Amino acid sequence: MGKAALLFGLLGALAWESAAVASDAMNSSDKPKNGNPDDAAAHNEFNLLPVAGGTTDIGVGGGYFAGLAHVQEGYDPYLWNLESAGLITVKVRDGKIVFPYQDDYLALTIPRLFGAALRLDVRAEYSWETTLGYYGLGNASPAPANVGSSTYYQYGRLHPELVIDARWRVFDHVEALAGIGYSQSWLQIGPQSKLAADLQTGSPEVKHLLGSVSPAGVAMALGGLQWDGRDNEVSSHSGSYDTLGLKVSPGGLALLPYRYAEATAIARVFFPLVGPRVVLAARLVGDVLVGQPPFYELSRFDDTYAIGGQNGVRGVPAQRYYGKVKVIGNVEIRTEIASFHTFGKRMLFGVVGFADGGRVWADTSLHPELDGTSLGLKYGVGGGLRLQSGSSFVLRADVAWSPDASPVGGYFSAGQMF
16 A cells, blocks of 8 residues: 555665665666676675654554665666565554554565566565544545544554565556566454444445454455656656556455455656756546445545545645545645765755645446535645655655645655655
């Protein structure tokens, strides 16, 4: 769910440029550039760092990042990389300390499988989110008096998962992806919660959209295409990055009940306004679910949260709006104010202003009783700070206001939003 974006290592940002941040392996050379065998000898690089991160939705926390890369000169960025990270957050709710978010993952990346331009990624992950929000279905779901302050609007989800995928170049700037994935979910639903009430007494349409909440697995087939014409993968100044993804769950079994498909299209463009120091960045997202997905997928797109949270519409609480159809737009003005050197690294400090907006529809057919009949745009506006270390690491801190906020949303994470 984009969980790695919650992690950042302050020590790593200042003192270390991670070998685990891969450049485009499809553009890598398969042969050492230096003819000296001693210079090209393969060796291992190990890194272990503390990390911290969090948002107003899940609180703040800490954990670790560990990476073991097998590198050789001329093979960019490495021959293989094994990394692991974990994060646990803490938050005070109703005078009590709770742990809203726990996540650990182990990932293996081989940029050139069998020496070919075929990138293999294998990722195993364990997540337990104990304070997920559910306020009803559709764009017109009524707002509670204090969003996120009551357990009535919360549920929990424990979900380990495994994803294996491969990428290969189709032609210049275009890559294809194919893979498989499996996840298992156990939901914790309070008997006096909003979700329990909708499951018992909701309208026929609401009950149909919520579906089964019993422990169950989801087996997925994954596919996609991407166009990458950016000048820089970490912090883009010009070009575009467009992706089209498809997930299909055949379902139909007692242990795999969910039969559905999801299509996600994302366009990202970057325009330099005043040289490379001021950039207009924009993103447009469209996401459609068909069939009978698990209800928690109705608040998500591209493995992260949509209308709400740090990677969707900032300022709106995460998981605030649920629907099978989602449209999101984001505009940022990114500036680079100052550059300096720390621990032998070039650092860039910048300021960002942004506006996010989006809407959901509960189903692929019209349901004005759930979505309303007006434009119903959900939006947030705000600003933030950026600190880039070297060429491969960006820290971001954002604050956003929205009519749905209580009173503002705050986010600390790694990487540009898009």
